[in-house]
Amino acid sequence: MKVLNIVEAAYRGTLEEQDDTVIWICTAMKGAKADIDVLLRGNAVNYAVKAQDAGGLSFGGREQTQPPKIADDVVRLKAQGVKIYVVEDALRERGIEPSELIDGLALISRSKLAKLFGDYDQVWHW
Amino acid sequence: MSKTFTFALMDAPFENARSTTALRLIDLAIKRGYNVNVFAYEGAVYLPFAKQAQHANAVHGRSVEEENHPLPRAWIAAIMNEAAGKGIKVDWVNCGLCVDERGAGEAIDGVRRGGPADFWKFAESSDNTLVIGTK
Numbered sequence: 001m002k003v004l005n006i007v008e009a010a011y012r013g014t015l016e017e018q019d020d021t022v023i024w025i026c027t028a029m030k031g032a033k034a035d036i037d038v039l040l041r042g043n044a045v046n047y048a049v050k051a052q053d054a055g056g057l058s059f060g061g062r063e064q065t066q067p068p069k070i071a072d073d074v075v076r077l078k079a080q081g082v083k084i085y086v087v088e089d090a091l092r093e094r095g096i097e098p099s100e101l102i103d104g105l106a107l108i109s110r111s112k113l114a115k116l117f118g119d120y121d122q123v124w125h126w
Numbered sequence: 127m128s129k130t131f132t133f134a135l136m137d138a139p140f141e142n143a144r145s146t147t148a149l150r151l152i153d154l155a156i157k158r159g160y161n162v163n164v165f166a167y168e169g170a171v172y173l174p175f176a177k178q179a180q181h182a183n184a185v186h187g188r189s190v191e192e193e194n195h196p197l198p199r200a201w202i203a204a205i206m207n208e209a210a211g212k213g214i215k216v217d218w219v220n221c222g223l224c225v226d227e228r229g230a231g232e233a234i235d236g237v238r239r240g241g242p243a244d245f246w247k248f249a250e251s252s253d254n255t256l257v258i259g260t261k
Contacts, residue, residue, distance in 0.1 A: 009261050021168055028242035126259035
């Protein structure tokens with residue numbers, strides 16, 4: 001069974017979790033031999049931007065020592081053999097240039113998403 | 127042979143309508159004779175939290191008994207009881223790490239601890255899987 005996981009709700013609890021929970025569960029499932037890929041759409045396309053820095057959070061002198069590094073987490077997921085699709089229309093709408101992204105992504109236009117979905121047994125929209 | 131559906135839930139109780147919608151779908155699946163797997167992820171591990179308690183509502187002018195505040199744990203227990211009465215399997219797994227970080231370890235009977243590998247096994251062995259993610 002091959003599943004496409006769509007990540008759209010971005011930066012939801014990422015400071016508390018120190019990661020994105022859907023990227024995390026995909027990484028964990030891949031470790032359990034799941035045959036999965038990931039599609040970043042909407043605000044989640046920013047997960048592929050290299051120059052993210054969530055460091056420096058501090059409350060009452062208590063500093064966060066392991067801030068989320070989501071682009072690195074996406075790189076790790078990709079290194080496990082998970083294909084990472086990014087909706088290029090969403091990048092363009094947000095003024096994000098492809099040169100700002102991590103390497104090895106598959107950019108895809110919205111008009112081709114329906115065909116992409118057809119390549120999978122199931123599509124999970126987190 | 128009856129079919130099996132898997133649901134992945136992500137929302138905490140008392141936050142939005144997705145949780146009750148999910149329970150409606152699960153209840154309907156059981157009423158129609160389907161086995162159901164549930165993987166509760168992130169805030170959804172609080173859906174079957176055993177310490178949910180009813181309260182009075184002064185704004186409504188009602189006592190605890192009169193208010194009879196609905197509790198997701200009670201709905202889930204009712205769904206499980208209904209399923210058991212029909213000989214239908216409901217396998218509810220709470221994500222263990224999500225439970226730990228929230229201190230939500232006290233779940234109602236019938237809920238077990240697991241992880242993403244359980245969710246994948248659920249999905250592989252099911253006729254279909256519905257993810258109801260947080261938005």
